[in-house]
Amino acid sequence: MPAYNTTIFLNDANGQMANEIKVTTNEFGSFNGSFKLPEGLLNGNFSLHDQNTSGSKYFKVEEYKRPKFYVEVNKPTGTYRLNDSVQVTGIGKAYAGNNIDGAKVTYRITRRVQYPYWWWWGGYGRYGYGRNEQVEITNGEVKTDEKGEFKITFKAIPDASADKKGQPVFYYEVNTDITDINGETRSGSTYVAVAYQMLQLNINTPDNIAADNLKELNITSTNMNGIHEKATVNVSIHKVKSPNKIFRERYWQMPDLFTMSKEEYQNYFPYDIYKDENDNTKWPLGDRILDKSDTTNLDGQWAIGNKKLIAGWYKIIATAKDKYGEDVRTEKYIRLTDEKQNPREIGEAIAIDTKKIFPATRRKN
Missing domain, CATH: 2.60.40.10 (Immunoglobulins)
Known part of the structure; x- marks a missing residue:
């Protein structure tokens, strides 16, 4: 609705009005505006309310905590074969420059399978271009050493149901969480690609x-x-x-069930697509x-x-x-x-x- 006038109220975590702004919709029926959150209020669920329609939207306000350290997980540069032991290294480093030693590192390794596009386009495989579901391979816990470094080792277990002829690539995602002695947790991740072929x-x-x-x-x-x-x-x-002809673009998806034979369909509709011509x-x-x-x-x-x-x-x-x-x-x-x-x-x-x-x-x- 263009040229619509209303007032948007900002309510704090106690439900009290903290600010308001008058807005008018443009020719497309939308508007924009901004609030500066007042200082000294409690954190929690804040909300925006439209005075005329009683429409509302909630959002959370939390205290900002500047991170004291970061995590880097290195992507392996070597090549691995399936069922090899893969080693991934990383480091926890404080922004102040010191090492995050003795910190707990929890990790989780997941695997997904990806087939090359031609395996899908050619109609060879039953899984399509990729199988994006992730399966957890292993998880565990290690600690950082005096340099803030850590090592994670896991076995590159393949999916036994994957069709080897389709040259599947197994992507192993390594997700890590480092918690320092103060209880602060930071995360990092990388992935490793392994396949039956090395090329x-x-x-x-x-x-x-x-x-x-x-x-x-x-x-x-x-x-x-x-x-x-x-x-x-x-x-x-x-x-x-x-x-030796040009097909008209299909106006709907290919049907699951064909009630006409291909010959009959093409007799009535010679320039329309029957299946996948x-x-x-x-x-x-x-x-x-x-x-x-x-x-x-x-x-x-x-x-x-x-x-x-x-x-x-x-x-x-x-x-x-x-x-x-x-x-x-x-x-x-x-x-x-x-x-x-x-x-x-x-x-x-x-x-x-x-x-x-x-x-x-x-x-x-």
Whole structure:
């Protein structure tokens, strides 16, 4: 409601009015204002009240305590295998510069599972892109030494139900609370990534790119902590066979139960989506355009030679082996565009970069 006038009261923890402010709503029906909390009042539940509507909102006022120390938990830089003992170190340090020695450190280790995006897009896995539920692995208590440092050791236990073929990554989150001799508690955390494979491949080529601009790919290889690790990688590029028509955007979600056959539906609605015909990851693969092995470098540059690719969808597959002989794989779909090519040939709608077109205006795309 625009141009609405009212008074907002600030009540203290005893329910007594401590301040008030008159407000008027703007054209969108909202208003803003501020209060300065009076000094000398009791801490507790304060509230704001609208004089006209009796609407209210409660908030808590507490005494501010400046922290006397902080916690740093170091992320391990080494690589670990599943079921290895992982060691995490940290320190409690006072802002005054002294060490927080002899302090109690309580810790809790939780694990969650993450699958690569291609495992989900390709329809291989039943868990989807990630399983974000956290499972507690262990907990315990240690003490800081004379330097304020502490060490936590835990076993990187995998989730036995995780599908190894999907190259799951297990993230172990380390949460710590340090309590000093005065009873003050501060927290710190870090995480460790461990997997069946000791190598990660990433295809960093943009999702959409003009066909004329594709001179090279960008493919990197790292250990599980994101540090570059040289690897011999095989890369193949496959043309994706797109439908020879353009689908209208679906106005509702895909139904759980289909009452028509696909043939009957397409007979009545030839340009509407029946199931997942518009999903490029479900389209069949065509010719293999490139098959090349090379060694990765730090900047990820990956030459494709003089290959001239036409507009359309392509699937890039990169495979390698880690230092223990485990297979590593990643996939990515990219779309190459060419404004000179008929969009029907690649199953694409026309993209227009101009939002408005006026009568008698000619627009070419």
